[in-house]
Every structure is written in C-alpha cells, then in structure tokens.
Amino acid sequence: MRQHDDLFLDVLSGSFTRQVWVNVYHGSDRVAEDLRLEGWSLEWDLGAKVTASGSGTIVYESVAGESLVPVGTKGILSPFRARLELVMEISAGDFVRRVSLGLFRVTKVPEARDYTAHVNGKSVVVASRVAVSFLSLEEDVRRRGLRSDENPPSLASCYNEIRRLTGMPVEETVADASIPASTTWEAKQDGRLDAVKTLGEALGGTALVNSAGAWTIVPDEVGDVDGTLQLGEQGTVLDVGAEIDTDDVYNVVVGQFEDENRNPIYAVAVAPEGDLDPDGLYGENTRYYSSDFVKTKAQAESAVQSILDLSLGSRQYDVQIQCHVNPLVELGDVLELAGYSSPLVGQLRKVSMSDSPYMNVTLRVSRDL
C-alpha cells in the first residue's frame, strides 16, 4: 500500500470528500500543476505488459490567453513530451491528504479544443479542453528497443541489469538473484521491456513501475497482509463476486504420443483419492494432451502427470470486489477481505478507478483442493 497512517485508513472507511488533480512534467520541470481532470478513468493490471493505462479530459481555464492545446510536437500537454502525475486528495474536515496515483506518459491526444472570446477586438483563448490517453512508464521502456542482441555485461545481479536496461530507479523489494547463464536479450519489438519482465520472473515476481516512477518487483508468493477491505458496520465493500469455475479443473489426463518410429505411446494420469477422484461426486473431467517432444514411455508418463498436477494445482481464482475508492492500494498488495462469510486473502491483480466514488479490484485468491 502507498504510504499512510492509521488516521487515513479511518477516514477512508467513513464519509469523505475526494478530488483529483493533475501535474504536468516535461523531464524534471513541473510545467503545470493542479489542473482539473474530467471524466477520467485509470486501470492497473498486474498481468499486462504496461501495467497502467488511463484517459481523461483536462479542462483548463486560461489565465492570460494561453492555450493548452498541443501544436505539432510543442505544447504543455504534447504527447511528444508530457508526463502526468495524478494526485488524489482525500479530505474530511481538517484532515487533508494527497496521494500520488503515479506518473504516466501521455501517448495520445484524441481530441483538443480551444474556446475563444473577443477582448479589445482581438480573439483570445479563454479555455482549453484536451482529452488525453496515458500509460504508465513501462511504456517508455517498451518503446525503446534494443538495437542489437545483447548479453548482460554481468550475471551477478538482476537489479543491476534492470537499472542498466531501463536507466530508471529501482526499489529492491525481494532478494537479488543472479541472471541465468547464456541469457541473451533479443533485438525485437518490445525486446527491452521483455528483458526486464524476464528479469522480474528470475527474481520470483513481476517487474513493474510503481507510483513513484521506480521499477519494483511484486513477488508471486503471497506474503503478509498489507491491508484490509472491510465488510460490515465499518465496511466499504459493496459487492463481492463469488464465482467458482470448474471448467479447467481436470482430474484425468490422457496423453497420446509417438516414438521415433511413429509407434503410438499411450499414457494416463488420474487424480488420487479425494474430492477430485473421478469415481467421486465430481465425476470425470478428461483432458487430452500430445507433444512432439515426448519420444519414450517414461517421458510420456511424466508429461501427463505434470499436466495433471498443473490442472489440480490451478488452485488460484480471481475474486472481483467493488468498494469505496481507496487511493492507497497498489498492484501486488496482499489484501484481506475481513468480515466476509469465509476468510479471504488475496493478491491485488487489477484495480480500476474513475471519477465515480467506487473502484473495482480483482484479488487472486488461493484455494485448497
């Protein structure tokens, strides 16, 4: 979760007032601050290559006849230079806190318009409306390709390699690891971002840019609980999706392979005794599998067994929750749904916010089968 204190959590669990502001940066210069954003939406997805995307319309009242509409490559909101920082202000009486939702790169201005009036016989811009689409800063790395295939200059540290590849700050959240030998970064579309994502996997997680604009690793392993989504008298949760899908829970895997001489090899793996036993109440759910790499009986046995394990091991499912807006939650947070019929702890995979007072989050929850 983003930085906060207990009082902030208290305020977020009750009634409060919220506002969203936008600051515009060109490089390290803040060229405009506290602009208003209308009809905005913002979505984070841990599974996406570029984890956050959003859009909105900046409405600007001109102070001295200036315009915010980008012209060519120039202009404060030009997608050729502008970075946006979205800030959410939460207030309740004297309590006021501002939370940065993150830094974003403007990628598109789908629509822009100036409003003019006559002053002293001259036409003057009185207001601008600029619609913007923006992506999180992974986009900077995605666009910047590798010019030729590269080997990491040193295999000692994944973090150092992320620093080298991105030129961006890195916050070390999990233990560093060495890079697998004979690693080559390919010069292909999105090659640099893929390289960083690969390093994230080597570190046991997902690499992403956090709200401070630094690369960080969200570990796959669900760790300690970071925060709570409350139901009940102090609750903020409006809806919890309770969906169970058994489509991909297979308890029998049938493998059909061929050896070097094209003789058929047949292998079956069956779930052990228990709730998923094909003789039990669940019944049989069969999956068929084949692969060109399997050439012996032993390989076939191990292949079907691993497919079965994967299927039975898919003990993770997503729970969608609608709740009051909470600017503190971040991708990868381990959240507890407290006061629910059964205890639920999961990792935050998706968040979407907009100018509505509600937000939707998706938690990935583990279940025991």
Next chain:
Amino acid sequence: MQITQYEKNPSGVSGYTSRVNRTANATVSISSFTAAGWPVDGTTSHAMTASGTGIARVGTVNTDRPAAAPGDRWSLWVRVMCPQAWTVGVRIVFYDTYGATTGTELKATAASASFAAGQVQTLRIDGTVAPAGTASVEWQITRTSGSAGDVYYDAVSFTKTDAAVPFRSGAFAVWDGTENASTQTYWIPTFTLTPRPANEPPYVEVALDDLPPVVDRVTVYRTAGGREHEMRGAINASVAGALSRIDWECPFNMAATYRAEMFDSDGVSLGFTPAASITVVSADSWMHNPLDPQGAVRVRLLEGTAETLERKVPVTFSRPIGRRVAVALAEPRQGLTGLAVNVYAPDVATADRVQAMLGDYTTTTVPVVCIRVGAREGAMRIPRPLFLGVASIVEKDVGVRKGLGITRQEMVGDESAPPVPGLIVPLLTRDDIDAYYATRDDIDAAYLRRIDLDRDYSLAGYANA
C-alpha cells in the same frame, strides 16, 4: 517605502580601522569572534577594542556620515555583545557640517545598558529629532568604563524613521554599492489604493510601488467579504519595481484588502507584501462583462433576484454490505447554482448594453457577468463580487411597445470563474497617450518615471474624445 540601512561602514571594510576615534581610547576592526548567537548576521562582526580603562568610543568616518536636515527623525537599532560585565551605550549625534571635517556637535541622544559577561542585547534609540543647523548625523558606540578589551556589535540599522527598525537582511536588503562597503536599501513594497466611486463604473486604482529589484513577477490578491480573488491583470504579472492596474471587480461598500505575492525570476515565492485596505462606496449596483468593463451598466435588481440561493454538493450516498447507515462520498461543494437575477433597464440603451454582455452577431465573448451590489440592494446575500455564468439573458417587454423603452432583463445562471483572469483590459491606451502628446520629448518632460505615465488615467479615452 525604502529604508536606508547603515549596516556597514560605507567607506568599506578597510574604513573601519580609520574610523574617527572620539576619545583616542579605542580602535575598530572586523572580528571573526563567535559565541552562542553571535555574530547576528554573516560570519563577522565589528569589534571595538578599548585600549584603556576610561571611556572608549567609536563612530562613523566623517565622510560616511549621512546628510541630515533639521527636523528629521533618526533611529538606531544595534545588537551588542559584551564579553565582560560593562555598561555599553549607543548615541546619535548631529553635526553642522557634512563631509571632511568633524564639525560641531549640536546634539547627542544616548541609550545604554548594563551587560553581564557574554550577554547579547539590543540597544536602540527611537526617532530623535535633528536640531536647527543640522547637516549630518552619525551613530556611535561607547563603553563608559572598564579594562582594556573588546566590545562586539553587529546588525546595525541606522534609519531616518520615527521608530527604530530592526536590522533585516535577506533578498529585500540590497547593497547600494559594493557589498559590505556601502549603504543598504531595505525595500518595503507599498500599495497605494485610490477609489474612484464617481466613475461609471466605479473602480479602484491599484498601484504597487517599491518592489525590490529581486522581484520579477507578482500576483495580487483581493480579499473582501471573506473570499479571496486574484486581481484581474495581476496574475503572475511581470514587474520592474512597480505595478499599476485598475480593479474593476472590487465589491462595493465593504473593506477590500489587497496584498501581493512576489516571485523571483525562477518563480520562487518571496512572500507577501504588506496589505492595504479600501472601501469603494456606491449606492447603485453595477453589472459588466469582466472582459469589457467599460460596457458596464448601472442596474436596479428587481424582485425575484436571488430569492433562492443554492450551493450543491456532488455526493453519492453509498451503502456498503452490512452497514446500517449510508456513507457519504462527496466532492467539494459547488458555488451558487440556478441563481436568478432580474434587472430593470429603464431605456433601450441600457437594454442594449446588457444584451451586449453576451456578445452579438460579430463578437464572441464569454457569457460570464460580474455583478457588484450597491448599498440600495446591499442586504442581498450574494457573493461580492458575483461572477455569474449565464447562457442567455431574456428580455421582457415592459414599456417598449408603448414607446417608453422599459425592459426587464432576466437571467438564471451558475457562479463561474471569471474568464482569462490574467488578461489586462486597459483603461489608458497607447493611442490615448499618442493623441495627447505631440512628441516623445513632451512625454519625457511630463513624467519622471515610466510608471507615472502608465498610471496617468486622466488621459484615458482621450483618443476617442
């Protein structure tokens, strides 16, 4: 206001050693002596070294004495650090001559204090009056008795003011010449507010003077009735020592307070100027488009105006699972919405001017009108000034058909921000000045400073006369 600070000897650092030794019992030097809270400013202070046990006294070099005239009031403020338990005093002394010779001492005013060993105290003299025949003035430090040794003093503020002015350093204290070897000018920005209640419409001339050289831009704020507005034309306005603007939006019959935030060339705030207040008295209400203040009309507000005042809060009452009462998820409260204003227009010309506020077939404007309520309708509880965004002004015939020309102008709108608040809508134009003066030399002869020309509003409208 500009205050001269004689913080250091104007002759320069080397001048200290040649300061006039009034009793042949002390010398002056620059010392790097340090103690708790000492020196006051910078890394060095002045040291007066008494060479014997009697009275030790140092003063200003003759040629550094400021000129003074009879009747001037002079004040002194100085921080003194005395390492030993002595009595130390300060004096202001007036002389008849000014310059190379010592001259005759006409009057001396003294103040002194007993010091504990190592104590730091402020010694001050407030507004002593120069006697007849005064031509120059100096300040002195004295030690009445004690052994040979040092007395330190620093942060000297010697000013021609009624009361002693504490020494101030920082960006607003500017050396008049070489650093540490000249006088300092301390700049205090000053507002001069001139109400013009008789003008149609009434306005305030706002002049901001004595801005320190470091100030590059200013933003002027007007506070009235508990609300603060940025003043039109003075938002991040570029200045060179002074600013002159007309405020057409100052509300009537209430104290309006002006102050300005100053910024240097990097856009860093240098703080606010002292504030100044004014009240513009007007019995009538006036209405204008902020982008065309000269198109203002005197209006009478009819019944139906501001009968309901509504300020909404955009809020969602949410009922999370398990809660018995709703949670209010709000956004900030909005200004007035759906405010009705009905205006009486006694003749067709007034009706035309009211209608022109929203533009016509050839000009485009922003449909925001500024309404300033006069004393006659002063009881109304609407914001002052009120900026009302109106989509249309409906004209209703009261007496036009009968040839009386009377109409009723009805509008309903939401409180809106004034458009392009940084834009100056000039009263005095270049054309006015060109029309009034035949040559450039005439202009130069008429005004001492550029800003004087800029604020000579007596010429306004001359080009069209």
